[in-house]
Amino acid sequence: MNGPLALEEAQERLLALAPPVRIEEVSVDQAHGRVLAVDLRAARTQPPADLSAMDGYALSADADAHSDSGSGPWRIVGESRAGVPFGGALGPGEAVRISTGAHMPEGADRVLLQEDASVEEATLRAGEIPPPGRHVRKRGFDFEEGAQVLSAGSMLGPAQIALAIAAGHASCMVAAVPRIAVLDSGDELVRDPTRCGPGQIPASNGPMLAAQLAPLGVRAARLGPVADDMEALARALSQAEQADILVTSGGASVGDHDLLQDALKRWGADIAFWKVAIKPGKPLLVATRDRPDAPPQVIVGLPGNPVSSFVTAFLFVLPLVRAAMGAAEPLPHSLSVRTREDLPPGGKRREFLRAVMEGQQVRRCATQDSSALMALAGADCLIDRPAGADPVEAGEEVSVWSLRTG
Ligand SMILES: Nc1nc2c(c(=O)[nH]1)N[C@H]1C(S)=C(S)[C@@H](COP(=O)(O)OP(=O)(O)OC[C@H]3O[C@@H](n4cnc5c(N)ncnc54)[C@H](O)[C@@H]3O)O[C@H]1N2
Ligand code: MOO
Numbered sequence: 570m571n572g573p574l575a576l577e578e579a580q581e582r583l584l585a586l587a588p589p590v591r592i593e594e595v596s597v598d599q600a601h602g603r604v605l606a607v608d609l610r611a612a613r614t615q616p617p618a619d620l621s622a623m624d625g626y627a628l629s630a631d632a633d634a635h636s637d638s639g640s641g642p643w644r645i646v647g648e649s650r651a652g653v654p655f656g657g658a659l660g661p662g663e664a665v666r667i668s669t670g671a672h673m674p675e676g677a678d679r680v681l682l683q684e685d686a687s688v689e690e691a692t693l694r695a696g697e698i699p700p701p702g703r704h705v706r707k708r709g710f711d712f713e714e715g716a717q718v719l720s721a722g723s724m725l726g727p728a729q730i731a732l733a734i735a736a737g738h739a740s741c742m743v744a745a746v747p748r749i750a751v752l753d754s755g756d757e758l759v760r761d762p763t764r765c766g767p768g769q770i771p772a773s774n775g776p777m778l779a780a781q782l783a784p785l786g787v788r789a790a791r792l793g794p795v796a797d798d799m800e801a802l803a804r805a806l807s808q809a810e811q812a813d814i815l816v817t818s819g820g821a822s823v824g825d826h827d828l829l830q831d832a833l834k835r836w837g838a839d840i841a842f843w844k845v846a847i848k849p850g851k852p853l854l855v856a857t858r859d860r861p862d863a864p865p866q867v868i869v870g871l872p873g874n875p876v877s878s879f880v881t882a883f884l885f886v887l888p889l890v891r892a893a894m895g896a897a898e899p900l901p902h903s904l905s906v907r908t909r910e911d912l913p914p915g916g917k918r919r920e921f922l923r924a925v926m927e928g929q930q931v932r933r934c935a936t937q938d939s940s941a942l943m944a945l946a947g948a949d950c951l952i953d954r955p956a957g958a959d960p961v962e963a964g965e966e967v968s969v970w971s972l973r974t975g
Contacts, residue, residue, distance in 0.1 A: 572844075572846070573844035573845050573846040573851060573918075574842055574844070574845050574846065575845075575846055575919075576845060576846070576847050576884065576919055579842065579845040579853070579855070579885070580884065580885065580888060580900060582841060582842060582855070583841075583855050583867075583869070583885055583888075583889055584888060584889065584892045584899060584900075586841065586855070586857055586865075586867050586889075587867065587889055587892035587893045587899075588747055588813040588814065588864050588865075588866075588867060588893045589864050589893075590606065590744045590745075590893065590894065590895040591744065591745040592606040592607075592742055592743070592744060592745065593742070593743065593744075593745045594740050594741070594742055594743075595740060595741065595743055596739060596740050597725075597730055597733045597734055597738055597739060597740060597741050598730065598734070600725045600730060600733075600741060600743055601725060601726070601727070601730060601786075602724070602725065602726075602784060602785055602786045603724075603725050603743035603744065603746070603786060603894070604722060604723065604724055604725070604743060604744045604891070604894040604895045604896045605719055605720070605721055605722065605723045605725060605729075605741060605742070605743055605895075606721055606742045606743050606744050606895055607721050607742045608717050608719070608720050608721050609717070609718055609719040609720075609733055609736065609738065609741060610715055610716065610717050610718065610736075611712045611713065611714050611715060611716050611717075611718050611736040611737065612714065612736060612737030612738060613714055613736065613737040614708065614709045614712070614713050614714045615709070615711040615712050615735055615736070616706050616707075616708055616709070616710070616711065617708065618654075618672045618673070618708050619672070619673040619705055619706065619707055619708050620670055620671065620672060620673065620705070620706045621649070621667045621668065621669060621670065621671050621672075621673060621680045621704060621705065621706075622669060622680070622704045622705065622706050623669055623680055623682055623683075623704040624667070624668050624669050624682075624683050625667060625680045625681050625682045625683040625684075625685075625686060625704065626643070626645070626664045626665065626666060626667060626680065626681045626683070626686055626693055627649060627655075627659070627664060627665050627667040627673055627674055627677035627679070627680055628643060628659075628664050628677060628678070628679050628680070628681055628698075628699070629643070629659040629660065629661055629662065629663050629664065629676055629677055629678075630659075630676060630677065630678040630679075630701070631661045631662075632678075632679060632698050632699075632701075633698060640694045640695055640696065640698075641692075641693055641694040641695055641698075642662075642692045642693060642694050643662055643663060643664035643692070643693040643694075644662060644663050644664065644691060644692065644693075645663075645664050645665065645666060645688070645691045645692070645693050646659070646663045646664070646665060646691075647665045647666070647674075648665055648666040648667070649665050649666070649667045649668070649671040649672055649673070649674055650667075650668050650671050651668055651669065651670035651671045652671075653671075654671065654672035654674070655667075655672070655674040657674065657675075658674060658675035658676040659674050659675065659676035659677045660676065663676075664677075664681070664693050665677070667680060673705055678701045678702065678705065679699045679700065679701050679702060679703045679704065679705060680699065680703060680704035680705060681693070681695050681698075681699055682699075682704065685697065685699075711735075712736065718732055718733070718736045719732060719733060720897075721895070721897075722895055722896060722897030722898075723897070724891075724896060725741075725743070743894075744893070744894040744895040745894075746785070746786045746787055746788075746894065747787070747813040747814050747890060747893040747894065748790070748811055748812050748813045748814075749782060749787050749789045749790070749812055749813065749814045749815075749816060749890065750789065750790040750791075750792050750808070750809040750811075750812035750814075750815050750816070751775050751778045751779055751782075751789045751790070751791055751792065751793070751816045751817075751818070752775075752792040752793045752795060752805050752806070752809065752815065752816070752817045752818070753772050753774045753775045753778075753793035753794050753795070753817070753818040753819055753873070754793055754794065754795045754796070754797060754802060754805075754817065754818070754819045754820045754828075754829060754873075755772070755794060755796075755797060755819045755820065755873060756796050756797045756798075757769050757770050758770065758771070758772035758793070758794035758819075759771060759772060759794065760772055760793075760794055772793060772794035773875055773942070774818040774819070774871075774873065774875055774878045775791050775793050775794065775818070776791075777875065777878065777879060778816055778818060778871075778878065778882055778886070779791060781879070781882050781883070781886070781887065782882075782886070782887070782890065785887065785890050785891065785894070787890060789816075790808075790809075790812065792805045792808050792809060793805065793818075797820060797827075797828055798828070799828055799831070799832055799835070802828060802829070802832035803832060803835065803836065806832060806833070806836045807836075809866075810860075812866060813864070813866065813867070813893065814866070814867050814868075814869065814886075814889060814890065814893065815866060815867070815868045815869070816868075816869050816871060816882070816886055817829055817833075817868065817869070817870045817871065818870075818871045818872075818873055818878045819871075819872070819873030819878075820832075820870075820873065821843075821852040821853065821854050821870045821871065821872050821873065822852045822872065822873075829854070829870055830843070830854060830870070833854075833856050833858075833868060833870070836858065837858050837859070838856040838857065838858040838866075838868055839856060839857055839858070839859075840854065840855075840856045841855045841856055841857060842854075842855050843855075845881075846917075846918045846919060846956065847880075847881075847884070847918055847919050847920070847921065848916065848918040848919070848920045848921070848939075849872065849874060849876050849877035849880050849881075849921070849939035850871075850872055850877045850880050850881040850884070850921075851872070851877075851918060852870075852872045852877075853869070853870065853871060853872065853881050853885065854868075854869070854870030855867070855868065855869055855870070855885075856868040856870070867889065869881075869885055869886050869889065871885075871886070872939075874939040874940050875939075875940055875942055875945065876923065876938070876939045876940065876941060876942070876944075876945050877939045879945055880921050880951065883901065883951075883970075883972065884901070884921075887901070888900045888901070901970050901971075902970075903953060903968045903969060903970050904968070904969050904970075904971065905966040905967070905968060905969070906926070906929070906930065906931045906950075906966065906967060906969040907929065907930045907931070907964055907965065907966055907967075908930065908931055908932070908933075908952070908961055908963060908964070908965060908966075908967050909927060909930040909931060909932040909963060910932060910933070910963050911960065911961065911962050911963050912933070912952070912954065912960060912961040912967065913960055914957070914958060914959060914960045915954045915955050915956050915957050915958030915959075916954075916956065916957075917956055917957075918956055919953070919954065919955050919956045920953075920954040920956075921951040921952070921953060921954075921970070922934070922937055922951060922952040922954060923937065923941075923944050923945055923947075923948035923951060924948055924949075924950050924951060924952045924969070925947060925948055925949055925950070926949055926950055926969075931950060931952060931967065931969050933952055934947060934948055948972065949971070949972050949973055950969045950970060950971050950972055950973075951969065951970045951972065952967050952968070952969055953967070953968040953969065953970060954967070
């Protein structure tokens with residue numbers, strides 16, 4: 570038997586198995602969290618004309634020549650409002666009242682802030698004359714029609730949605746969200762948390778995993794909890810036929826009742842690898858299953874301990890789903906952050922400590938047991954402690970993975 574894989578190798582091998590991207594058209598305002606499947610080019614120019622960036626007065630381009638001792642006067646000949654441009658052109662010594670976002674009138678090349686202006690009837694004066702171009706947003710400075718504004722593989726967050734809409738698109742081509750089934754197993758598990766008999770516990774992993782997937786737009790089919798029983802597992806697996814990705818939780822270890830691997834093999838799955846040198850999460854299992862008229866299913870078997878399930882979903886399942894959605898960068902990013910306290914040397918496995926950001930520093934949670942949900946729920950990041958790492962003193966930097974972004 571080969572030893573556990575290193576995290577990066579396991580992630581690379583899993584991502585290489587990602588189901589192929591399917592493309593669909595969605596309305597941009599429904600595309601939050603989706604990944605763009607093709608480059609997006611601007612269908613319009615933004616801004617569509619030279620616009621004022623401030624409320625004030627648009628001055629004629631001859632403002633310098635025209636002014637006597639730097640103060641005007643200019644004759645106010647009209648108004649340009651956002652959406653209602655001034656109809657004419659400015660002649661020498663003329664100005665128009667202008668609001669933020671309004672078209673610069675023809676013949677105007679700068680804006681005098683209203684705070685710097687003095688107005689008497691229709692006559693405008695200023696202490697200082699603004700230089701040409703001041704407070705003017707040039708036509709097309711953000712993007713020109715035809716320019717590529719977003720590239721394939723970009724995740725569409727709020728800013729990208731605003732950009733796509735501003736670029737004149739009502740719909741866009743994105744990767745379809747993969748179909749995902751979540752199956753948790755264990756004789757002790759009950760679905761209704763208010764009805765636990767002796768020896769039973771609520772099946773919390775299924776809802777937890779579904780919630781981890783939800784921000785990616787995934788509505789996971791819940792197939793558990795299922796008893797540690799070959800027939801029950803076979804029945805549940807038969808309901809996962811349509812899933813592009815099957816996520817299981819529990820039964821991945823070596824106990825007498827850990828039947829998952831055998832059940833998967835009987836279902837027709839080929840085990841790609843089992844065990845990764847991380848804590849929590851060592852018994853992670855990855856398999857594939859061929860289907861006659863569809864791409865192979867990818868199966869990720871997560872360890873049943875709730876924290877192990879959570880951390881391995883973060884490190885493996887979410888990246889796999891992002892890869893299946895065509896994301897250019899499916900893996901999570903780490904940051905360097907100073908630790909608030911001393912940390913002991915790294916152990917045999919690379920460890921992901923549940924931790925909390927306190928200001929600019931990070932503090933690990935007191936309980937690191939892989940079943941401890943209180944610590945997990947209080948954590949907002951994971952400290953990455955490499956195997957065999959040197960001890961770290963308070964104030965030194967450690968690598969941290971934020972859980973806020975999923
Ligand atoms: N002799 C060994 N024992 C164990 C090893 C090992 O290498 N040798 N590995 C340990 C590690 S590490 C982990 S992690 C666990 C993983 O085991 P399983 O994937 O087989 O998980 P289960 O035994 O089914 O459950 C473990 C634990 O988690 C609870 N659980 C399971 N599913 C759920 C759920 N859906 N909701 C809430 N809680 C759940 C379950 O009741 C158990 O307490 O194995 C170690 N053992
Ligand atoms: O790997 Mo287990 O997940 O350490 O508890």
